[in-house]
Amino acid sequence: QVQLVESGGGLVQPGGSLRLSCTASRSIFSASVTGWYRQAPGKQRELVATITRGGRTNYADSVKGRFTISRDVAKNTMYLEMNSLKPEDTSVYYCLSTYDAMDYWGQGTRVTVSS
Numbered sequence: 001q002v003q004l005v006e007s008g009g010g011l012v013q014p015g016g017s018l019r020l021s022c023t024a025s026r027s028i029f030s031a032s033v034t035g036w037y038r039q040a041p042g043k044q045r046e047l048v049a050t051i052t053r054g055g056r057t058n059y060a061d062s063v064k065g066r067f068t069i070s071r072d073v074a075k076n077t078m079y080l081e082m083n084s085l086k087p088e089d090t091s092v093y094y095c096l097s098t099y100d101a102m103d104y105w106g107q108g109t110r111v112t113v114s115s
Contacts, residue, residue, distance in 0.1 A: 002026045002104040004095050009109030012085055016113070020080040022095030022106055029053065029073045031097040036069060036080045038091035038111075048093070049080060062088075085113045 008020040020036065028034050035050030035058075049059045049069035057069055066085075071078040078095060090113050095106040 002097060002099060004097060004104055004106035006093070006095050006106040006109040009093065009111045011112045011114065013115050014085060014087060014113055016085050017081070017083045018085065018111060020082070020093055020095075020109060020111075021077055022079075023075065023077045024097055024104075026076070026097075026099065027073070028071055028076050028078060028097060031099050032101075033096070033098045034071065034078050035096050036078075036093055037096060038089075038093045039108075040091040045094070050096075051078070082111070085111075087113050089113050 003025040004022055006022045012018050033050055033052055036048040037045050038048050039045040047060055048063055051057050051069050066083050068081040092108040092110050094108045097104050
């Protein structure tokens with residue numbers, strides 16, 4: 001079993017920034033994929049950004065140029081730097097790590113973008 005613990009959510013004004021963190025109980029370097037998803041009320045969970053073991057990144061079109069995914073392997077932690085936030089970015093953000101073809105999710109951290 002792998003535990004993922006997220007932090008960093010909160011309330012921010014439009015145009016502001018937040019950094020989300022997700023710390024895993026197992027080496028994130030051994031995960032085939034790690035990433036961030038989000039789910040807004042009444043909507044399906046959607047991909048935000050992923051990073052592979054080899055360091056290849058992938059972003060949803062809606063966040064390209066504004067969000068950056070990164071990781072600190074020594075700390076077993078991945079990050080999501082979010083800039084130029086918009087009200088439509090309001091969601092619960094979940095981190096994901098895939099080990100041996102099994103997906104593990106964090107508990108979610110809420111991000112609210114509002115003036």
